[in-house]
Amino acid sequence: MKRSIKLILGLVLVFAFTSALPAMGQVPACGMSGTQSSGAEFCIEMPPEGTWNGALVIFAHGYVSAAEPIGIPWNQLYLPDGAGGTVYMPDLVNGLGFAFATTSYSVNGLAVKEGVADIVDLASIFQSNISSPSPIPVFLVGASEGSLITTLAIENHPQVFTGGLAMCGPIGSFTGQINYWGDFRVVFDYFMDTPDFDILPGNADSIPAVLMNKWDTKFVPLILNTLAANPFKTQQLMNVTGAPFDPSFLDLTIGLSTEGILWYNVFATEDAIGKLGGRPFENFNTVYAGSFDDDALNAGVKRFKAQAAALEEIANYYETSGVLLRPLVTMHTTGDPIVPYWHQQQYWDKVLAQNPFYPVKSFTIDRYGHCSFTAGEVLSAFSALVTP
Numbered sequence: 001m002k003r004s005i006k007l008i009l010g011l012v013l014v015f016a017f018t019s020a021l022p023a024m025g026q027v028p029a030c031g032m033s034g035t036q037s038s039g040a041e042f043c044i045e046m047p048p049e050g051t052w053n054g055a056l057v058i059f060a061h062g063y064v065s066a067a068e069p070i071g072i073p074w075n076q077l078y079l080p081d082g083a084g085g086t087v088y089m090p091d092l093v094n095g096l097g098f099a100f101a102t103t104s105y106s107v108n109g110l111a112v113k114e115g116v117a118d119i120v121d122l123a124s125i126f127q128s129n130i131s132s133p134s135p136i137p138v139f140l141v142g143a144s145e146g147s148l149i150t151t152l153a154i155e156n157h158p159q160v161f162t163g164g165l166a167m168c169g170p171i172g173s174f175t176g177q178i179n180y181w182g183d184f185r186v187v188f189d190y191f192m193d194t195p196d197f198d199i200l201p202g203n204a205d206s207i208p209a210v211l212m213n214k215w216d217t218k219f220v221p222l223i224l225n226t227l228a229a230n231p232f233k234t235q236q237l238m239n240v241t242g243a244p245f246d247p248s249f250l251d252l253t254i255g256l257s258t259e260g261i262l263w264y265n266v267f268a269t270e271d272a273i274g275k276l277g278g279r280p281f282e283n284f285n286t287v288y289a290g291s292f293d294d295d296a297l298n299a300g301v302k303r304f305k306a307q308a309a310a311l312e313e314i315a316n317y318y319e320t321s322g323v324l325l326r327p328l329v330t331m332h333t334t335g336d337p338i339v340p341y342w343h344q345q346q347y348w349d350k351v352l353a354q355n356p357f358y359p360v361k362s363f364t365i366d367r368y369g370h371c372s373f374t375a376g377e378v379l380s381a382f383s384a385l386v387t388p
Contacts, residue, residue: 038106040118041072044126045090045100053097055137056126060119062144066109066271072102082374101126109271113317115149123160137162139386143371144168151320158325163385167331168371170339172346174318182281184241185265190301191233192226199226205279205304207269215266224255239290244335246368253368257337278307280314322350329361329385335368
């Protein structure tokens, strides 16, 4: 098994980007598709006859707005090839000799609990539809929210999965991730609002419908114009929050980081409060630093207290433990503005605290952007997983 995977990987690294691939945004045909008992939609693609290596790769996709209909987010199945083009993930995986499968999950928005259950169910669906006398190797690959789903599935279901690749996800601290988005919103409000005008209606814990409905047409331009008109306040916003940007493209990436982080505050907050059973964001005792006047900032920033029910739900179902019985490879960019790089470091601290001799495998990509990997980089990390 290992020898054949190594050989195929060596060939695909040379020839992976030479084949024609479906156009971005096109909904491809699926070799086998259906609906899971949860209501999730699934897709399975097999390699050409005679080339299957006997193993399966399941992809766990990232966050999709709760306002979107249930369906596989096909746009998340394309990877940049590093030369201006894209690579379609099922074709790439099938080219390695692996079967490929993915699921929409039964819910959008915060979908971690449901995503883990749907991924485990998909592995069972695949097993029941192939002719194999024994369980096959199943490798789980996830990005962003799917990275957390991947990590939790590997930790909690080692009997199902052979190993996992977790990319750019909130695997170090889910509570820390929620507070990162919430902190950015309250610091943005502090610096950019005026006594007569709030740039964004509502607050970090309360998102009015108008903010979501007019996000692209009204509020994104307003955010970008406000940043440009207030360079000293913008500088303090980035200093206090620690949100990454690329100094080589300063204005562009500060705008991208601000818009991206605030998007999650706007579109994820109400959905998360409903699913967690309460408000999860807390900055009641947070001490902010990095402004021109930290005393004024800490006295004036809005404060919020998390609700116990939400924190209990997070502790039970959303926080990783670092307890691994199967190999897990992680990958993160250093300049990720949406899910910060510190998650990768915090997760491996958890792993080493549980077992200091567990082999740590992590890939660090020195680049700005969320999940901004090339297909070649993903292949390298995947190779480290399947050929230890």
